[in-house]
Amino acid sequence: MSESHNHLVDNSLSGKIKKETGVSVARCYQCGKCSAGCPVSVDMDYPPSLLIRKLQTGLPEHEEQVLRSKSIWFCLSCEMCIARCPMEVDIPPMMDYLRHESIRLKKVNPASKNIISFHKAFLDSIEQTGKLYEMGLIVDYKTRSFNLMQDVMLAPSMFAKGKLSILPEVIKNRRNMKQIFKNTLKNKQK
């Protein structure tokens, strides 16, 4: 084999997943155990095993369907699939990578935008206070998603039961948390 053959780059989406996360979709033999155990597969447009099958074909239209799917946003990273998979196909990091690519390539499924708003509001809260500040999370999520009045009547009883506090609890060394976010962003841009 010539030198250049050794350096062939696999530009398929599955090739990029392998390179960035180490997950090989080629190992999957379609037993379907991941889909059977996934707690949210019924809500997904493609259950995990079908998502993998689409990646295995390497067809551009299938890759497009994967990046535009709702499935990648429904995944909870619960790891039920990897626990059941006889081939140890580690689906959660693959889903993480696909979400990242879906945003980067501006292919996010419009029906999933609220989920992304929630993800961002959640991460903002952790970055700012080092903990989950529920009140800030709710306000941030509602502002991003424009779901301003949804569930608003629940707030008084949640305050009364002590489930919501007005002021955030803040960890001692917030600077470290901000540095973790900064480093993660820097690594992602490499």
Ligand code: SF4
């Ligand atoms: S990690 Fe995602 S795909 Fe796997 S079982 Fe959980 S929700 Fe389903």
Ligand code: SF4
């Ligand atoms: S459980 Fe593993 S081998 Fe079976 S379909 Fe899912 S990813 Fe493929």
